[in-house]
Amino acid sequence: AQKVTQAQTEISVVEKEDVTLDCVYETRDTTYYLFWYKQPPSGELVFLIRRNSFDEQNEISGRYSWNFQKSTSSFNFTITASQVVDSAVYFCALTMNRDDKIIFGKGTRLHILP
């Protein structure tokens, strides 16, 4: 069965600190995609990144970076020099190439304190 685990339910850090959100996934498929979505207090779901199972290169986008490691089935998300606007719920998600059905983790609520 496919599963996404975000063990951190809630995290609080002081502004400008770095913070890493953990994501561990389970699947028997060899072709799959991993995602991160952000849900700010306004409630909409914002796409952040997609990574396919054949590309283990880490990715950096501004203050955001993602570390994909197939050996540990993890796809962790790091925010460098956090800002108050980063406060949100962050969801990690998984889909298999065969059915395009996305399975979400339970989310991590991130509080950035000024």
Add this chain to the structure above:
Amino acid sequence: DAEITQSPRHKITETGRQVTLACHQTWNHNNMFWYRQDLGHGLRLIHYSYGVQDTNKGEVSDGYSVSRSNTEDLPLTLESAASSQTSVYFCASSELAENTGELFFGEGSRLTVL
């Protein structure tokens, strides 16, 4: 611009009533999904469709139904609303060939069942 819209955005109903949440997308996507979001559970898949006349059950489909008579719409019906169905509902769409799993979300519909 293409978009995905949900209506109503907020609804209060009584136990036992039938409720329909509308979802309309102008992306011309084949895939459409309904999720519910509850504290502590993240986003859980209710029903999904890969095209006209196709519907499939997700992990929490009991008490819900959908129909797909055209590409643009996937209405979600609660046949007899229960208090346990109080939640925020998100509709989403994607295109298998182009975006393989990247979901475009509506703004959500908050349903309260009294």
